[in-house]
Amino acid sequence: MAQEQTNRFPDPHEFKVPKELEGWEEMYPAHHLFSKERAEWEKQQFWYQDKIHAPEPLPPLDHIFQEAWQIALSQYTTRVFCIPPAQGIAQRVVGCYLYICAIAPPPDEVIAEKAKRFEKRVFYVFEHYDELWDKWLEKFKALGEEMAAVKVPEELPEFVPDEEVLPVPRGVYVSYDLMEAFDKLVDLMFKGWQYHFEMLNLTYLAYLMFADVCRKLFPGISESAIGKMVAGAHVSMFKPEEELCRLARLAHNSRGVSEILKKEASVEEKLEELKKIPDGRAWIEEYEKAKDPWFYVSCGSGWLHHEGSWITQPEIPFEYIKGYIERLENGETIERSLDEIDKQRDRIVAEYRNLIKTDEDRKAFDEAYNTIRTIYRYAEDHLFWVEHWFHTIWFQKIRELGALLVRHDMLNEVDDIFMFNRYEIPELLTELSTAWALGVGIPTRADYYKATVDKRKKILDAAKKWNPVPALGVPPEEVAEPFTIMLWGITTDKVKEWLKGVDAPSAEDVDEIKGFASSAGVAEGPARVLKLLKDITELQPGEILVCPSTNPSWAPVFTKIKAAVTDIGGLTSHAAIVCREYGVPSVTGTGVATQVIKTGDIIKVDGDTGLVTIVKRAS
Amino acid sequence: MDYILDFSEVDRSSTPVVGGKNASLGELIRAGIRVPPGFAVTTWSYLDFLEKGGIKEKVWQLLEGLDPEDVAALNQASQSVRELVLSTPMPSEIRDSLLSAYETLCKRCGVSQVPVAVRSSATAEDLPTASFAGQQDTYLWIQGVDQVCERVQRCWASLFTPRAVSYRIKNKFPHEKVLISVGVQKMVNSKTAGVMFTLNPIDGDLSKVVIEAAWGLGETVVSGSVNPDKFVVDKVLMEASEKSVSTKHIQCVYDPSAGGVAELEVPEQLQKQCCLEERELVELVSLAKKIEDHYGIPMDIEWAIDKDISFPENVFIVQARPETVWTQKKREPVIGGKSGRQLLMEQAMKRIRLH
Structure with missing residues (x-):
């Protein structure tokens, strides 16, 4: 049978998710779903699964982060710093997974207009980065503290306390406090995400610029070499x-x-x-x-x-x-010597610099390097403050609300609150406040909420078992959006690789996958596939970690493993940085490792070439 | 006034005594570059051979008053001198020194009757070397002190080929002032050998060392009779960005019974095996970097890894010469003296075509 060459992914409007996922749409705001009103535009775009921000099916309330970054990331590119040919990144949810799309460049006159503003606005940031960072951190810490200080009522009391009535009535009471607390948390979350991108788009742009300069000077330079030159230790x-x-x-x-x-x-x-x-x-x-x-x-x-x-x-x-x-x-040293890491980085930079043959090129290299070094730490620093510190505070506060809902029998478990999206929770809180205000013996629709939680948990479980398609729609002619290139590593090869996957019969037939050679060395051993991040405790020393992506809290794990393979992450992903530091081979951004590899498979990871081979399948 | 100097004892300033080729081997050793071990038979040996062998006067006499245009006379005189040099027994002091140096070399290599290369090494650098030293004789796979002595004398005799003699007469360079040294160097009995460049010959990338390697002697790689294993290694990070292992059907090996090189089938289990160990690869790249630093230009290098000696002492540089293709191109800036702002602006305007 002749193999037909596929050059597009499924049409997002015709694509059907497995029927076990039925009802998934109601978990998310409608503007995040493919819609017939926007069908003509949607069909022409290229939508690929965002495994960085949503490696798993999205619980409805956690979807708020996606909503927040779609706006924030895009506006800095299109309306704030005005990266001339780049537009924003649009999102859609399909079967509980997030798909994103880098929008094609705007008309030439818009590009020209943006270029003027870009020149005026962007260089200032580079020239004043240090003071801007200090201000940013101060502002961001204040924001986190403001969120931590939001008062979530512990309960709806039988009667409001005397001191709220006498000598002067407070005027607003717990019914309002409840709604205000949630609204405030949502507002602060959106604000935090606006801050998140304040300098990130420019950081990525500068990184791409430096990487391009390096590749012009040294056509075969590796991503890992570029990553090593820009990475900081004191982050x-x-x-x-x-x-x-x-x-x-x-x-x-x-x-x-x-x-x-x-x-x-x-x-x-x-x-x-x-x-x-x-x-x-x-x-x-x-x-x-x-x-x-x-x-x-x-x-x-x-x-x-x-x-x-x-x-x-x-x-x-x-x-x-x-x-x-x-x-x-045992007499081991556990601390990494940060100065030593810095020194080693400086040595690497000096050695490449010495290989440059002309003074002009050396000057360009210095200029490019100083530009990226000024701003690069933003990429490493913001991550802790926003995704970790700020989100952890958010989860704490949301759980306080969850606890209140459990106390008043609206939900069975504290974390059930995460099964409702940010538009639905006000309704839930309003209903509770209303019942409280109406007096005693007032019924609520608690059973409806509890049943909804059960239903949604089942859908999310089913979604976890489904392997979503890597992409939908038509691959684009060109990409200009810096995040798309840097973070998701979208290239012609990547798209081809995915297209191959669309035709591939099944994961079991694949015994070789490719990714970024992000940390040198070769290792062979049993794989441990950790699709769900909480399963990290199952990891045994000497195993090869296979996961969607890794994060700072995983750091101590890297001393245990032989090698790491990730679905997502190129150049400067966390796994790549840490593996290089610990001298553990890694291949990142394979796209499919967690689907193709099974726990117990013996795999060979070649961090020099980016090839992962399944040597022996687990029986 | 030593008859023999080990390569490690000489440097550029020793040229008058050991000749240019031997001196440059000494230089490489000083620069930390490993070359196959060996020694120089100095010009003092040559002079004392003429002196103590009692043929000095006779030689100069035979060459006196020759007309460079009279080819027959020139040929006749040249032949007589060379026969005299070859037939005169080596004085025992010189022979003993040579014997002891050869034995030391054998011991050092852990092989009795170690095969060596015997090569002439001219001393006069202000005139084209080839003309001076005559044939620039090189004898490979020579074993045993008798053979070595015989080849040393042949090298000495090569100073008196008709071409060398006539050249000196024409340039009014006295025959007595021309001295010759001989180098005796271990033949590398290689398990793996090949070539390497201190840039990527495909794209001119100066941050890479490209190595090609095959089993046995380097001839198969140089001649292209075998698809070599190929490695592209970053000079700074010392990480391989490319490793391709080929099927290597044949190898050149030294055949002692024939006293030379033979082509053999590679045992099947080795054909598809990578012929370089990780540590050997790292060692080669370090050597390539040192050689490039030493000469200051990209280099084209032949190397070999010896069977008889243990790592890392067995990783040898056999030859190093300037790379020609990329080096001859004029080095134009690829980016030009752009500022950070310009570079950033260019990046901001960029679109990446996907298909």
């Missing part, structure tokens, strides 16, 4: 791990502390015991200091409520600390 993203090392060393140097921390006991039990000894109390004091902000780090990407954080799951940092103490006792 917030590495701080949580540094704090763990510090606490482990403190324990090691104290009397009686490491013995308690090494015990097989719960975190509460350990803390109780520590309180009984003087060095233990001193250690707890330091632990508490480190906690905010540095333990406000998600156990996953920060994009999903159920990933948890070091705050909600303190057993994770405690387990890491235990591991570090044991390594200290």
Whole structure:
């Protein structure tokens, strides 16, 4: 049978998701679904699955982050800094997964108009980056504190307290406080995401510029080399791990502390015991200091409520600390020498620079390098503050609301609140406030909400078992949007690779996949596929980690594994950076690793060529 | 006044005593570049051979008053001198020194009767070397001290070919002032050999070392009779961006019974196996970088990894010469002295075509 050459992905308007997912549409705002009103435009675009921001089916409330970034990322490109030929990134949800689309360049006259504004606005940022960063951080910390300070009522009391009535009535009461609290949280979340992109688009643009200069000078230079030249050591993203090392060393140097921390006991039990000894109390004091902000780090990407954080799951940092103490006792050094990393980076830059043959090119290299070095740390720093610290605060506050709803029997479990989107929750809160206001013995539709939660959980479970198509629609002629190129690595090859996947019979028949050769070296061993981020505890030493993508809270894991393979992430993805640092081979951005590879398969990861081979399938 | 100097004892300033070729081997060693071990038979050996062998006067006499245009007379005189040089026994002091140096070399390589290359090495650098030293004789796979002595004498005799003699007369260069040294160097009995460039010959990328390698002696790679394994390694990160392992059916090996090189089938289990170990690859790249630094220009290098010696002492540079294709092109700036602003603006205007 002749194989027909596919040059497009399924039409988004004709595409059908498995029937187990029936009802998925109602979980998300309608403007995020493919719609007949916009069909003509939608059919002409190229929609690919965004595994970075939504590696899993989206719980309805967690969808708020996507809504927020769609606006924020796009506006900085189109209306604020005006990157001339670039437009924004549009989103749609299909079968609980997020699909995104980099919109084609605008008409030439718009590009010309934007170019003028770009010149005026953008260079200023580069020239004043340090002071702008200081201001940004101050502003962002204030925002997080404002969110933490939002008062969520603990309950709807039988009667409002006297002091809210006498001597002067407060005028607004808990029914209003409840709605105000949620609205405030939503507003702050949107604000945080506007701040998130304040300098990120420019950072990526500068990175692409520097990478392009490097490739012109050295046609065969690797992404990993470019990544090494721009990466900084003194960045917030590495701080949580540094704090763990510090606490482990403190324990090691104290009397009686490491013995308690090494015990097989719960975190509460350990803390109780520590309180009984003087060095233990001193250690707890330091632990508490480190906690905010540095333990406000998600156990996953920060994009999903159920990933948890070091705050909600303190057993994770405690387990890491235990591991570090044991390594200290073996006489190992656990801290990374940041100065050493900086020095090594400077050496690499100097060596490439020395290979440049003409003075003009050397000048261009210096100019390009200084431009990216000025701003690059934004890419590494903002991640901690927004996706980790800020989101962790958000999840805490939302759970306070969840707890209130459980207390008033509107929901069964605190986290059930995440099964409603941000437009639905006000309705739920309004109904509760109304019933409270109406008096005693007033019925609510709590059963409806509880049933909705059950139904949606089932749909999300079904969606997890479904392997969504990599893309929908027609591949575009050209791309100008910096995030699309840098973050998702959309290239002709990538699109071809995906198109191949559309025709591929099944994942079992594939025994070789390609990705970015992002950390050198070759390793062979059993695979551990961690599709759900919370399963990280299953990982055994010596296994090869296969996952959608990794994040700062995974850092201590990299000392355990032989190699890493990810679906998503190129150049400077977290997995790539950390693997290079620990000298662990990695292949990132394979697109399909978590589908093709199964836990227990023996795989060979070649970090020099970007090839992952399945040597032997698990029986 | 040494008869013999080890390569490691000489440098550029030793040229008058060991000749240009031997001196440059010494230079490479000083620069930390490993070349096959060996020694120079100095010009003192040559002079004392003429002196103590009692043929000095006779030689100069035979060459006196020759007319460079009289080809028959020139040929006759040249032949007589060379016969004299070849038939005169090597004085025992010189022979003993040579014997002891050869034995030391054998011991160092862990092989008795180690095969060597014997090559003449001219001393006068102000005139074209080839004309001076005559044939620039090179003898490969020579074994045993008798053979070595015999080839050394042949090198000495090569100073008196008709061409060399007539050239000196025409340029009014006295025959007595022309001295010759001989190099005796271990033949690399290679398990793997090949070539490397200190840039990528495909795109001129200066940040790469490109290595081609095959089993056995380097001839198969140089002649192209085998598809070599190919490695592209980044000079700065020392990471391979490309590794391709080919099927290598044949290899050249040294055949002691024939006293030369033979082409053999590669054992089947080795044909598809990568012929370089990771550590050997790293060592080669380090050597390539050192050589390029030493000469200051991109280089085209032949290398070999010896079977008889252990790593890393067995990784040898056999030859290094300037790369010609890319080096001859004028180095134009590829970007030009652009400012960060210009570069950023260009990037901002860029679109990437997908198909």
